[in-house]
Amino acid sequence: MIPHVGNGSLYYALTKDCGYLKVxxxxxxxxxxxxxxxxxxxxxxxxxxxxxxxxxxxxxDSTFLGTLAGIHIKxxxxxxxxxxxxxxxxxxxxxxxxxxxxxxxxxMQWDNAPFADHIAPFDRHSLRKEDTPLxxxxxxxxxxxxxxxxxxxxxxxxxxxxxxxxKSASKEDVQ
Numbered sequence: 001m002i003p004h005v006g007n008g009s010l011y012y013a014l015t016k017d018c019g020y021l022k023v024x025x026x027x028x029x030x031x032x033x034x035x036x037x038x039x040x041x042x043x044x045x046x047x048x049x050x051x052x053x054x055x056x057x058x059x060x061d062s063t064f065l066g067t068l069a070g071i072h073i074k075x076x077x078x079x080x081x082x083x084x085x086x087x088x089x090x091x092x093x094x095x096x097x098x099x100x101x102x103x104x105x106x107x108m109q110w111d112n113a114p115f116a117d118h119i120a121p122f123d124r125h126s127l128r129k130e131d132t133p134l135x136x137x138x139x140x141x142x143x144x145x146x147x148x149x150x151x152x153x154x155x156x157x158x159x160x161x162x163x164x165x166x167k168s169a170s171k172e173d174v175q
Contacts, residue, residue, distance in 0.1 A: 008059075010034050012122040013115040014042075018049040020115040021122070024056040029063035032135050034122055039071045048080035053112055055086035060094050062154070066139025069100055069146060085110035099147025130168060137161035 008026030012019065019042045021035075042050060052068065054060075072082045085107045087095070092108075095101050140154045140161065 008057075010038075010122040011119045012038060013118040013120070014045070014047070015114070017047060018051060019047050020051045020053065020112070020119075022053040022056065022112070022115075022119060023060075025058055027054075027057050027060040027064040027068075029061055029132065029136060029139075032063060032067040032139070033131070035064070035067050035071065038122060039074065043078075048075065048078060050075065050080070050082045051110070051115075052082065052084050053086050053110070054084060054088065054091050055112070057088075057091055060091060062098065062143060063136045063139040065095065065098055065100060066143045067135070069103065070139070070142050072103060073142075081105070083107060083110075086112070098143055098150060100143075103146065133161050133164040133168065137165055 008028055008031060009024045010031055011022040011024065014020070019038065021038060023031075039050070042048070050071070068082075068084075074080075075082045083105045084095070087106055087108055092101070092106065095104060095106070137158060140150075140158050143150045144154055144158065
């Protein structure tokens with residue numbers, strides 16, 4: 001078993017045609033930068049397949065799920081593939097509550113043996129505090145776009161985040 005570090009950690013492995021990402025503990029907003037970076041590294045390596053393993057994932061927040069959904073959409077645009085595997089009932093409920101079960105390819109059980117001996121940590125790129133509002137805004141706007149039922153859940157948050165992002169942009173303009 002991979003050690004649990006902090007609230008959550010990401011681990012990865014690569015083959016010549018597939019990326020593998022294991023979420024241990026919490027999949028939360030502070031992992032979104034690493035998630036995007038891994039996706040970009042896959043693309044620059046010519047890899048168009050990503051497997052996200054949730055076997056040891058105990059929690060996913062809406063920002064993390066919204067970011068995953070954005071990556072899924074980008075993979076679809078380039079004829080790539082994203083699979084979510086080893087999904088517990090609790091994580092499936094989180095995914096379904098946001099309507100993402102309609103877009104994700106989900107496998108409840110999947111054998112990760114081909115990657116088990118090649119896993120390395122990928123938590124080197126934490127989200128900077130000043131980037132958090134924009135990351136959260138993008139994820140939640142996408143969640144609302146993908147499933148209109150999410151509007152009642154997240155519209156107040158989206159409005160607040162737009163205001164925060166606007167304030168940050170104004171501060172940068174002044175400096």
